[in-house]
Amino acid sequence: MKIKDGIGIFLAAFMLVCFSFPTGVLISAASDGDVIIIGNKNVPASSLSKKDIQNIYLGRKTKWDNNQKIIFVTLKKGEVHKRFIKEYVGKTSAQYRNYWKKQVFTGKGKAPKCFDAEEKLVDYVANTEGAIGYISSGTNKDSVKTISTN
Amino acid sequence: MKKTAIIFITILMSVAFAKNIRAAELGSVDIHGFISQGYLYSDSYNYLANDTEGGTFQFNEVGINFSKDLTDELRVGMQFFARDLGDLNNDEVILDWAFADYHWRDWAGLRAGKLKVPFGLYNETRDIDLLRTSVLLPSGVYLESFRDAFVGLKGVGLYGDVSLGIMGGAAYQLQLGTMNVDNDNGIAKMIESLLSFNMSTGMSRQMGTSVDVDVDVTDFKVDEVYNGALQWNTPLEGLRLGSSIFLADFKADADIDLTAIAMGIVDGEFEFRDLVAYTLSAEYTWENLVLACEYFNLEMDVCSDLTKTPKELEGYYVGASYRFTDWFELGTYYSVAYPDATDKDGNKRVLLGEKDYSAWSKDLALSSRFDINEYWVFKMEGHWMDGTAYLLDVDNPDGFPDKNWFMFAAKLSFNF
Numbered sequence: 001m002k003i004k005d006g007i008g009i010f011l012a013a014f015m016l017v018c019f020s021f022p023t024g025v026l027i028s029a030a031s032d033g034d035v036i037i038i039g040n041k042n043v044p045a046s047s048l049s050k051k052d053i054q055n056i057y058l059g060r061k062t063k064w065d066n067n068q069k070i071i072f073v074t075l076k077k078g079e080v081h082k083r084f085i086k087e088y089v090g091k092t093s094a095q096y097r098n099y100w101k102k103q104v105f106t107g108k109g110k111a112p113k114c115f116d117a118e119e120k121l122v123d124y125v126a127n128t129e130g131a132i133g134y135i136s137s138g139t140n141k142d143s144v145k146t147i148s149t150n
Numbered sequence: 151m152k153k154t155a156i157i158f159i160t161i162l163m164s165v166a167f168a169k170n171i172r173a174a175e176l177g178s179v180d181i182h183g184f185i186s187q188g189y190l191y192s193d194s195y196n197y198l199a200n201d202t203e204g205g206t207f208q209f210n211e212v213g214i215n216f217s218k219d220l221t222d223e224l225r226v227g228m229q230f231f232a233r234d235l236g237d238l239n240n241d242e243v244i245l246d247w248a249f250a251d252y253h254w255r256d257w258a259g260l261r262a263g264k265l266k267v268p269f270g271l272y273n274e275t276r277d278i279d280l281l282r283t284s285v286l287l288p289s290g291v292y293l294e295s296f297r298d299a300f301v302g303l304k305g306v307g308l309y310g311d312v313s314l315g316i317m318g319g320a321a322y323q324l325q326l327g328t329m330n331v332d333n334d335n336g337i338a339k340m341i342e343s344l345l346s347f348n349m350s351t352g353m354s355r356q357m358g359t360s361v362d363v364d365v366d367v368t369d370f371k372v373d374e375v376y377n378g379a380l381q382w383n384t385p386l387e388g389l390r391l392g393s394s395i396f397l398a399d400f401k402a403d404a405d406i407d408l409t410a411i412a413m414g415i416v417d418g419e420f421e422f423r424d425l426v427a428y429t430l431s432a433e434y435t436w437e438n439l440v441l442a443c444e445y446f447n448l449e450m451d452v453c454s455d456l457t458k459t460p461k462e463l464e465g466y467y468v469g470a471s472y473r474f475t476d477w478f479e480l481g482t483y484y485s486v487a488y489p490d491a492t493d494k495d496g497n498k499r500v501l502l503g504e505k506d507y508s509a510w511s512k513d514l515a516l517s518s519r520f521d522i523n524e525y526w527v528f529k530m531e532g533h534w535m536d537g538t539a540y541l542l543d544v545d546n547p548d549g550f551p552d553k554n555w556f557m558f559a560a561k562l563s564f565n566f
Contacts, residue, residue: 105275
């Protein structure tokens with residue numbers, strides 16, 4: 001069996017697996033909707049640059065200006081999560097997940113805590129010193145502070 | 151050792167399924183793990199594993215790690231790892247990494263213990279299949295033979311992330327230490343093949359007749375190893391450029407089988423002096439598209455009591471991957487590897503009675519990746535190969551009659 005048979009094997013196996021999966025929807029742009037950056041009320045920053053937020057969520061900036069540890073949290077999935085990761089971190093959700101798996105499996109870092117629901121994320125940020133997160137504009141955020149971006 | 155591996159895998163699976171399959175926590179200790187099972191098939195040669203011609207399942211990796219933040223600045227962790235690749239490793243459990251990490255500032259931290267070696271974009275993560283699109287990394291830069299040697303370093307490392315303002319940011323790692331290299335792993339097998347070939351051809355030339363010499367490496371001694379890596383996250387979003395360098399000297403004790411000239415088996419010592427290996431890397435990510443290219447070069451002097459032979463290896467690849475849906479990704483790369491950078495067209499090989507195509511390995515790979523869910527990944531890929539460089543005589547006793555050949559690889563991985 002030579003090269004042309006190899007091509008046949010690969011294509012046959014590929015098609016078999018493809019048709020075994022549910023039909024997927026091609027990745028589309030996130031729908032419109034504001035993403036709000038929130039922080040614990042004792043977080044010293046009231047505004048952050050996009051670069052700061054990217055550095056925080058990639059583990060490159062680990063402390064606030066008052067030397068308090070930054071605890072950044074994420075949503076597990078959904079449009080708000082996708083939009084935040086794309087706009088502020090510059091990655092897709094899959095790329096971001098892999099980035100943190102790389103840190104975890106090389107011992108270089110601890111993956112951020114993630115939440116299924118925005119309300120749970122808000123509760124965690126409200127009760128955790130130094131915490132930062134993001135939610136959609138419609139979610140109640142009375143217990144946390146809103147951090148503007150510039 | 152198989153019993154140890156079975157216990158290891160059982161612990162891994164128990165932790166994974168103990169309560170859901172999210173990352174486990176034991177007290178405040180984080181526990182993560184991965185396990186992958188692969189299949190390799192080659193239509194002509196035994197490559198990587200010694201029984202790929204006809205297909206083999208002796209291709210797996212298992213790892214579990216434990217880590218804990220002791221303070222805001224101090225973190226400790228360790229990872230146990232086992233893998234099998236044909237007749238290599240055989241699921242022997244090793245300490246993959248184990249270090250204390252003092253993160254003093256974002257621009258300066260210190261690690262001490264057994265560290266992963268940053269070399270090229272993907273060396274630190276080459277054991278973790280789920281982090282990439284392809285099953286096999288491009289051999290032009292990530293030689294399988296060097297995998298065990300480049301995987302971990304016992305010593306200390308400085309690291310940090312530095313903001314460069316409008317010029318983006320840079321990440322650096324500097325390491326100093328040494329390493330244990332097993333005398334029956336991939337690099338030993340490659341060196342045995344290289345030395346046997348060199349000595350056989352040298353003696354054949356001297357004696358005017360064909361002489362077979364077998365070299366069996368019995369021990370490696372590695373002096374200090376220096377390693378550094380610099381990555382520049384450029385102002386162009388998604389573009390990162392990097393370079394890494396690896397400096398080492400090591401010795402290999404060997405048994406040299408000279409029964410062909412009635413001298414029996416004699417002891418020998420070979421030195422690999424002034425080894426300098428480096429990579430140049432570029433990766434550009436634009437939404438779901440990732441483009442990457444890397445260049446690899448390694449130079450050293452292979453010395454015995456009487457001879458000193460300079461050796462230069464070279465390789466490169468260009469690759470691309472695109473994620474079409476949440477669960478489906480395609481990737482491709484074209485990788486070129488030269489075991490002798492001064493003989494890229496194979497003329498020297500021809501003079502030694504070898505085929506010219508034994509001077510190169512050119513690999514066109516097409517990979518498909520299916521993310522079944524967050525924890526499970528399945529991959530398949532084809533490799534259309536040109537050339538037989540890095541195929542070992544010991545695994546291919548029938549020689550290398552075919553210039554072009556095909557390899558298929560598949561892998562199912564789970565992580566938590």
